[in-house]
Amino acid sequence: MFGYYMDLALRSLRRSPVLTALMVLAIAVGIGASMTTLTVMHLLSGDPLPGRSQHIFYPQVDPTSRLNPHSQPYDMMDYHSAVDLWSAQRADRQALITVSALRLTAPTVHQPALMAQMLSTTSDFFPMFAVPFQYGNAWTAQDDARHARVAVISSDLNNKLFQGSDSVGRTLWLKDADVRIVGVLAPWRPSPQFYEVVGGRFSDGDTASFYGRPEDVFMPFFSSLEVNDGGFNPFTCWNAPDPGVKLQNSPCVWVALWVQLDSAAKVSGYRDYLASYAEQQKALGRFARADNTRMFDLMQWLDFNRVVPSDVRLQTWLAFAFLAICLFNTIGLLLAKFLRRAGEIGVRRALGASRAAVFAQCLVEAATIGLLGGLGGLLLTLLGLWLIRRQPVEYAELIHLDPSMFGLTFALAIAASLLAGVLPALRASRIAPALQLKTL
Amino acid sequence: MEIRPIVSSLRRHKITAWLLIIEMALTCAIVCNAVFLISQRLDRMNIVSGVVEHELVEIKVADVGLHPDAKARVEADLAALRRIAGVTQVGVASQLPLGNSSSNNGIMLDPKQKMATINATMYQGQNLLQALGTQLVAGRNLGDGDYRDFDSVMKAAADGDPNDARMPKVVVLTQTMADRLWPGQSALGKQIYLGPVPITVVGVVAHLVRPNNFSLGSEYSMALPVRLTGEGDSSYVIRTAPSERQRALKVALAALKKLDPKRVVLQKRTWDEIRESYFQNDHAMAGLLVAVCVALLVVTALGIVGLASFWVAQRRRQIGVRRALGATRADILHYFQTENFLLATIGIAIGMVLAFGINLFLMKHYELPRLPVAYFPVGAVALWVIGQLAVLGPALRAAAVPPVVATRSV
Structure with a gap:
């Protein structure tokens, strides 16, 4: 029919x-x-991060030293809070993040110097966000600890400088430092570039920039602070920073922390830990408020920033x-x-x-x-x-x-x-x- | 024209008539709102910048001041740029109008205020207003004696004495900002406070748009006499005749490279390019909305043609x-035209209510202003015209039906 x-x-x-x-x-x-x-x-x-995003969290604390009318914690953390929380190693995985730009060249590569975006992070970043490698590996937690001068580069940069060949073991000149390449990423294009999403509510809905490419150079957090000293910019400051003082000790927020928590018990445990950390910092006189902590999971954080x-x-x-x-x-x-x-x-x-x-x-x-x-x-x-x-x-x-x-x-x-x-x-x-x- | 027979005939085709009405209502509502959105984007894109738009070139080099001799280097760069033939002004800018990256500050009229009166953007840099070509309407421009070095300003800020001599003492701001702070009065000689630091207004410029964040007030801008020596984010602004811009850019780049071949050029563009890139999203969106309006009107017109043809075929004997x-033929023609006009009018009436509803939704979710009443007739006229044009073909065919049809196949 x-x-x-x-x-x-x-x-x-x-x-x-x-x-x-x-x-x-x-x-x-x-x-x-x-x-x-x-x-x-x-x-x-x-x-x-399909299948993993529910385990990825973005802790926030309010490091301001005087009572402020603003009701939410800043979108990033100051150096001390972020490093304290990271060093405590209370989560299954944790990574510090900050971005800066610096001059990049490579010996024996006959190309003009370029300004590269560098992500300063810690070794957990790569397994936590399932970042794919083409050659080599990520650096190790020991490399983080001993401020190793190593780097992972993007496949774009590898194609540009080394025509896509295995460049593990070769040297990059980052600003004035020699840095050894330990890993090359396979093409990686998360949508959005979620680990760097901040400040979406101040963007008037014009959030296309959250969909940019990942950085070209990834370096251990602490060694990158030495290599690109003075090249970091704050997200915002709650007091005027003193020009003679390093950003690490300024009243500014510029570091983000991502943590992976694999079970509901660990999530509530981490929330308690955040609260107790803020309480302790308040007792020390560093924080004005202990009750202003927050921890979104990845998708909540993206929603909060209205990424679309x-x-x-x-x-x-x-x-x-x-x-x-x-x-x-x-x-x-x-x-x-x-x-x-x-x-x-x-x-x-x-x-x-x-x-x-x-x-x-x-x-x-x-x-x-x-x-x-x-x-x-x-x-x-x-x-x-x-x-x-x-x-x-x-x-x-x-x-x-x-x-x-x-x-x-x-x-x-x-x-x-x-x-x-x-x-x-x-x-x-x-x-x-x-x-x-x-x-x- | 008698309307009663049309109405009673439409009553016998309720479903088809209502379909046509709903389609027209939806089209009318969307076209009203889309035209309003387009005009919003166009208004944004036509914003007055206050600078000599077609005469400016921006060059941004990295590592401008991360060296101990940064101050001397900037001076040497400026001197080299000034020597280029055809260049009338050279300045340094911490940020550029529509440059999409800005430094903003709360402005207070009293240092004891809890909340800032407005949030204004802060232009800094040597000779900046002269290079941008802003138009002074009162007072004077920033002079050499007003300038303070960036480093010493930051040191003074850290020391915490608001009256420190190392702080900038004067400011030039826009007419819009002056009118907001002191309505109906002259701004010259008045004081504003940046945090606790008092600053005196010495000049007012007609216009100077912000780099971004228009929602905070697109023309709340001021220029502070701060000599930039270090911060990596500053650019050189070169002013020259419009036809000379590309040549000046090339020569300037060569001159800067000659002073230090190792440095990296981050940005080299005319100000026209800055404006274009700032508004490229608005441009694309406005284009898309126009396309949607046209497509909607075409689809609706085709729908009217289809239904009218069907009615004509169905009523051939009648x-x-x-x-x-x-x-007469004219009677038949007018019959279909009036019928369409009637349907369009009902559709438009419903469409107006819908348009208002859509606007409420957009106001809630996209922070749009209320739809001005002036936009309602736009949708109405568009629909009436489209309806009449679409029905003309079928109506003419109807008018051509010969009377002899009545006698056939009874």
């Missing part, structure tokens, strides 16, 4: 090509627009409103089409077709339109994504059509056209055969 | 009967 309905549907569609083209086009444009924006939303709002740019969210709303209008349009046209065939339907009913049969036949025709619309929508989605990749935004190169979105495109197209087909098909199946036959 | 009974 389905084959017969299919044949009827194709015949009917061929009979009025303009109307068919209009409906297919409307569905295709609506699907194309909503799938493009949905794909972007999906890629930007996804979990950067507000333009992208607005575009998604817009696209779905657009799809809704295209649907109303298709309902109207299908209704017109089916009712125009009232005579034909009347004959089928008189010859014994049940209402359900007429209804099914109409739905098959609607679904066929949906399938064609889905194909067109897929092409338009590809076009839309291509256009977005050409935009000068940080996330442009992340944008691609993945298999699940490919499937969803067709599912959405068929669901949309079936939805659009239900009302007209119902209406058509209720045509009274006698009345139609009389007018033939 | 039309023939009317023609046979004496209705």
Whole structure:
């Protein structure tokens, strides 16, 4: 029966090509627009560490030394609090993080010096965030402890300086220091660059910069402070920093701490530890408030920073409103089409077709339109994504059509056209055969 | 034109009529809001910068001052840049208008205030206002005697005496900021406080936009006489004739490289490029919204054509009967036009309510202002025009139905 309905549907569609083209086009444009924006939303709002993110936490304390009206802890920590919490090793894994820029060259590489972004972190960073290596390994906890002059570099930098060859053991000149390469990352592009997300609530929704590339150089935290001394900038300061004093001892926040806690018991244990640490620092007179600690998990922290740019969210709303209008349009046209065939339907009913049969036949025709619309929508989605990749935004190169979105495109197209087909098909199946036959 | 027969005929096609009305209402609501969003973006993009936009070039070199002789090096760089033919002004800037990176400060009118009155951005650097070409409307510009070295300012701040002679004493700010702080009065000679430090206003410029954070007040900007000698984030600003910019940039880079071949150039661009990159998202979004509006109107128009054609085909005999009974072609044409106008009007009325609702949603989630009443007619006119244009084809076909149809196949 389905084959017969299919044949009827194709015949009917061929009979009025303009109307068919209009409906297919409307569905295709609506699907194309909503799938493009949905794909972007999906890629930007996804979990950067699937399966692990629920174990990754971002502890915060309030290191201000005088009572402040601001009600939330700063987005980063001061050096002393961060290093204290890190040294306590109370979590399953913990990594300090801060970013700076410095001049980079390599001996025997005949290229001009470049300003590289450097991530100062500790050895747990790589296993905690499942960072993939192409050559070599991460440095060890001993390297952290003895301030080893070692570095891990990105695959981009390795391609640029060493044409992608195994550069483990070679030397980099970072500012004025010799640093040995111990590892080269495989291409790694987390979306967003989650470990560095801070200050999202001050960005007016313009958060595209959270989707940038990871740094080119990774160095042990404490040795990097020596190598790039004076090259670090604070996130913010609660008092004016004294120019003669190192950032480590200034009233400024500029270091972040990430911890991995594998069970609920450990999470609540760590929360208690944070509270007791703040209490102890208050007793020592360093903190003004002991009650202002907080610990989000990774996804909560991303939500708190509203990482998805507000333009992208607005575009998604817009696209779905657009799809809704295209649907109303298709309902109207299908209704017109089916009712125009009232005579034909009347004959089928008189010859014994049940209402359900007429209804099914109409739905098959609607679904066929949906399938064609889905194909067109897929092409338009590809076009839309291509256009977005050409935009000068940080996330442009992340944008691609993945298999699940490919499937969803067709599912959405068929669901949309079936939805659009239900009302007209119902209406058509209720045509009274006698009345139609009389007018033939 | 009699409306009653149209209404009673529409009553017999309730579903189709309502579909058309809903489609038009949605389109109207979205077009109203989209046009409003577009105008918001355009307003943002047309912001007055207050600087000589087409005459400026920025060069940022790394390691500007991480050396002990930083001060001498900056002076040598400035002297070299000044010698370039065609360069009229050279300055140092801690930040640039629309440069997207800024240093901001709470401004108080009384040092004992708990909360700052406004948050203003702070431009610093040698000869900066002259290089940017801001337009002075009152008082004087910052002079050589006003300048303090960055290092000594920071030392003075750390020592904690607000009246320390090493602190900057004067400031030039924008008219907007002056009007906000002292409405209706002259700002000259008035005092502002940066924390506990008193600073006297000596000049007012017509306009100077912030580097970013427009939501804090796009023109709350001031220039402090601080000589930058160390901080790595400063750039050189070169002012020259618009046609000379690319050449000046090339020559300036060569001159800076000659002074120290090892340094890294972080940024070399004209100010026009700065503006373009600052607004590139707005530009893309405005373009997208225009495309969406056009696509929506086209889809709606096609929907109207489709349904109107169906109605015309369905009522062919009826039309023939009317023609046979004496209705003119114009009567038939007007019938369909009036019918469409009626549907569009109902659609627009519902659309207005919807538009208002969408605007409330956007206000809540995207911090947009209320939709001005002036935007409602935009959607209405667009829909009426689109409706009439779309229905014209089918209506003309209806008008061409000959009266003889009435006599066939009865």
